[in-house]
Amino acid sequence: MTTVKTLLGLPGLRLRPRAGTDLLDRPVTRIYVTELSDPGRYLSAGELVLSGLLWWHAPGDAEPFVAALARAGAAALAASGADSGGIPDDVVDACVRHRIPLLEVPDDLSFSVITEQVVLALAAASDSARKRLQAAAEAPVETLLDRAAAELGLPCWVLSGLGRLIAGTAPLPMPAEDVVRRHAAREPGPLTLVPVEGRHAVPWLIAVGGPLSTAQAELAEEVAGLVGVTRARESRLEVALPEEVCVVGLRTEGSDESRDVLSEWLPDALLLETAGETSYAATARPPSPAGLSIVEPLLRAKRIVCGVSDPGPRDEAAESARYAVAAAARRTGRVAVVPAGDVDVHELLLAGAPDGVRAALRRRVLGPLLAYDAEQHTDLVHTVRVFLECSGSPTRAAKALHVHVNTLRYRIGRAGELLGADLTEFTDQLDVYLALRAGD
The missing domain is CATH 3.30.450.30 (Dynein light chain 2a, cytoplasmic)
Known part of the structure; x- marks a missing residue:
């Protein structure tokens, strides 16, 4: 790194410090020559400003010039005497006041020589710095x-x-x-x-x-x-994990970011595999979903779907995570995170079925009821679902649907006839309910 002190040691320049001798460790990044009375708009941090002080005419002229250097973060001012009369006292005072190192340039030294020497020093320092970094x-x-x-x-x-x-x-x-x-x-x-x-x-x-x-x-x-x-x-290093782990499955819908998102969200996890838009990683402890909320606005993905297994052996946890991802995919919202422990048994069973199998199950079990609703403009499918979600209680279902209990019983009986099922029997209820949820 080139500093103001480095420039004082350059052979042939004979620069002499006049102010700021305690600031000579400031880094110099480039050189800028100016005779403007206020060069502020053209300055950058770390610059050695070289000036013949042609802008100075009377005491007080130094204040705006040196203040501009200080605001820009200039490394130092190298100046020759105004009209060969030496550096004016108010220039020295302004540099002291604004903490700008001031270097006096000999009257017989060309600015082109100074510029050439400084540029060479900066280039050499840059090359040395590059080599030190590469080492x-x-x-x-x-x-x-x-x-x-x-x-x-x-x-x-x-x-x-x-x-x-x-x-x-x-x-x-x-x-x-x-x-x-x-x-x-x-x-x-x-x-x-x-x-x-x-x-x-x-x-x-x-x-x-x-x-x-x-x-x-x-x-x-x-x-x-x-x-x-x-x-x-x-990223190629293997991560040591305990025998029981949590597996996290992450799907970035519409993008290929899932693997990198897991790497950033769970830096101590072991990446297991990537299949399409979904990646899986094993981690020692369940992650906080808050991490996804932070990164979500920064992603290209249209939606983030995540499933988290319960702790267990890696293979078992991986399967659990896959079902949790499938369950999460059927949730709403831009970010859907589902821990395996929150997945109901029926939802877990359906999550493992391909979409085609789910659609076929729904048609096979509910087909006659769906067709009847379409022809008669009724909504017996909804009535059956509310009835089953009320644990098969006619009273609770009637209240939820705002109908008389006898009306509810009639509708359930009619639906049972169409389905060829007894909706008061548990096994028939289970089959119909799974078919209903297969469309979610």
Whole structure:
């Protein structure tokens, strides 16, 4: 990293500090030459500002110029004497007041020589920084970030594209989800974001705590590449789990994000398989559904369906998760999460049946009743369902349907005739109820 102190040691420049000698460790990212009285709109953080002070005419002129440097976060001011009369006292005073290191340039030294030397120093530092980063290519993400922050002179973070903070060198100035949302919406923010390349459906991002010069941006790209390699390497590592696990099945309808979502939502889980839009992972403990609510707005998927098994042997838990996913798919809402323990036995049995089998079951058992309702414009199917959901109680069903109990008994009797079933018998009730639920 090139600092103000580095520039003082460059051969042939003979720069002399006049103010801010306690600030010489500030990083320098590039050089900018100006003679504007207020260059604020053109300045960037970390710049060495080079000026012949042609804008200075009288005491007081230094205040707006140096204040602009301070607001922009300039690294230092290198100046030659105004009209060869030396640097005016109010320039020195303004630099002290605004904490801007001031370097005096010898009158016989060309600005082109200074520019050339500084550019070469920045290029050499960038090349050295790249080599130092590459030397840490096999290191964990946390080590790479520490090196990157040291080279860039700025805090760094790695964020998941789903709003998870993976690693960082300082507290993140805002929630990770907000950073990712701003990036997706292309909204400006206080952080510079660099995508981590890779074949993952859910990307990672490098966040740097401030604007970057061209050299810094190139270095950040290098960091992003190294983090991508580390991510790919660590994703292949086997996770040790206990004998009894929970298996989580996740379906991202309309997208291929399910595997990456599980990786981000359950970073300590073992990914088992992916089939189409659905992926499965084994984890030591049941996950919190709140994690999906956070990531849901960030996904391309039209809908998220999730099933969670009870703890058990992996194969048994995996089967339970599959049925829970199938049950969740028949729930409403943008996010549907169903723990296996919440699935009724009849729902569990139906969840394992393909859609074609469910439709055939419904037609075979309920066909005559469905046809009668269509021809007579009645709703005996609904009457039977309410009756069965009221445990076969005519009184409760009549109350729920707002009809007289005798009317209810007549309708149930008529429905039984059409179905060829005795709706007061438990086994017939079970068959009819399963057929009714097969259409849900």
